[in-house]
Amino acid sequence: MSSLRIKLRKTQSTLPVEKLLPGTTRLLIQAETLEMLPENILNLHDLISLELQTPELSYIPREVLNLPKLEVLKIKGQSNSITQFNEVTSPLKTLFLVGLKLDQVPPWIQKLKFLETLDLSKNNIKMIPSEFSSLKKLSRINLDSNLLEELPTCFKEMDSLNHLSMDNNKFSAEVKAQIQRELGLWF
DSSP: OEEEEEEOOTTOOSOOGGGOOTTEEEEEEEOSSOOSOOGGGGGOTTOOEEEEEOTTOOOOOHHHHTOTTOOEEEEEOOSSOOOOOOOOOSOOSEEEEESSOOSSOOGGGGGOTTOOEEEOOSSOOOOOOGGGGGOTTOOEEEOOSSOOOSOOGGGGGOTTOOEEEOOSSOOOHHHHHHHHHHHOOOO
8 A cells, every 4th residue: 555645835736746656545635725636646546545635626526536446535625615526436435525615515425325434524514414314334423613503303313323523503502402312412
């Protein structure tokens, strides 16, 4: 297995593509000014884990999201974050879409049948779709720092769920009491 960490200086806005070698299985890109991924990232067919800490990245090519072995995708944004996603068909087990200013859960997430860990913290999500209950392997969910006001009913149906974090949302005292009563979670 080959891991690669690329950290660009603030003055750099392009990746050193010569470092993206076939056979790389884990890739971490930290780049404050990177706006676009290079095309040769598509040649990383053995990539299992991709982590992007790139606040200026505004688009991820569909082909990157569909790399055949990709199990871990972590995207952390801040300013001009990605708000539109192509459908992901990789066999993802771990998905982080943190701080991307998402106002809804991307609908393709409910199709990720191997998904075990999901982090949608630090977004603007107001509602969790009931279709989440179809994610039979999902055991960990982080929804901290969103705009949730109601208890998502689908969580009661998810037998595999053993970790749920929903701190810093807009729950009323009544909803917090309901969450404590029905899910055994405390704030």
